[in-house]
Amino acid sequence: MQLSISTLASLASTASAARFLLQVPPTGLLNPSTLPSTTHATLQSSGPPIDAYLTRSNTFSFANVSAGSYLATVHCRDYVFEPLRIDVSVEEAVEGSGEKKEVVRAWQTFLGNEWDNKGESRGEGGNGLVVEARPVGTKFFYQERSGFSPMSFLKNPMILMAVVSMGLMFGMPKLMENMDPEMKEEFEEMQKTGVLGSGTTNTASQIQNFDLASWMAGKTDTGSTPRGQSPAGQAKKR
Template sequence: MHLPGLLVAAGYVITLASAASLRIQIPASNLVPNPNALPASTHATLTSAQGTTLRTPLHKGSYLLFDDIPATLIGSHLLEIFSHNLWSDHGINLAPSSGAVNLTLTAKVLGQKSFYETRQGFNILSLLKNPMILMGLFALVFTFGMPKLIENMDPEMRQEYEEMQRKSPMGAMGRAMQGGSAAPGGSAAGGGSAAAANNFDLAGFLAGHSSGGSGGGSTTSAKNAAGGDGVRERKR
């Protein structure tokens, strides 16, 4: 598994000979209390500027070892460690020499990588932040709170409110949906309210047009009837 590491400015120079080795020791730390518990897939790579890569696995004893580095690998190299943690990368400069060289480095863990997100428990505040829940609560408060508010209103104000409700088109439509119940003023008033509810044009009301009343409706009907007679006469 390849995980990006955080680069730490650390440069080392190795003079290459016929036998050169690089040992990376992994000490215990707060982030890695037991280095022996690292996964077996942990490995390190040493990459040159020309693209040549050396790879070594994790050895028993919590260390990585590049043994017998070829003398032909001269120049700057990047040492990377791949595991489930974030490690410090090192810059290695390989130079020619005539003696055997063994270099030991210490790898530093910079952080831990988390691949799973902890599932959150039930939170009542998350429900209250839901717009649908808020709309439902508002509808419940309006349904059960409005009658109580009307009961506690001043009698005169309550009477004015009821009259406004009767005269409003929405109130007439509500009475029509309830079956055209008679108004408190008597059967005549009830019949008038039912007729007004039946003649109420919801589309026109929503479009902003004022209703023309029964007279307008009768005039339109008369014009339609006249037009229909004219059409029939022309067909004859």
């Protein structure tokens, strides 16, 4: 194949026209023989870009390229390729010999940077140079649908907080009950003396006595003191 292209190019070669190949190397990312046949490469400098189709041997052959500096891009539906800068010049092979030859140089290039800001060299040589065109990424067109899953729902911090506080609310009385009487007494003593820090205020008892059902039923709290004391008063009345 290479032979055919080189011979083909020699047909058309003129004084200052170079020919070279862009080759898609097989990498872990991409098996080049799976590329769609619409993959093509362009050389852009001025006027209509030079276009080359993908061949059976995973190459793009450019023949008859006149001297200049070109932006080479491989266009593909499924992969993104790195852009290349390709300079074609006619130079004297040996200084002073007068014999001029085409020289092709290739570098990595970066869009949005100055043209002189070249990257790594991707090859240099005369006619028939093979330059690797490397893919840098796969195109993934689709958006994942975030489906509903119970685990993701449970991982929500709000839900976690609610679950923990719920556990405390229901678990604490149970814990207290299971404690042996001595421990319990000691605990109550501690609460009274305010070791736990809540003895002086009745916030803890408020929370413990919190009437969820009536709160949900829409009863408005008029104040914690009368409610907290009323059961005691009632008991006295009896």
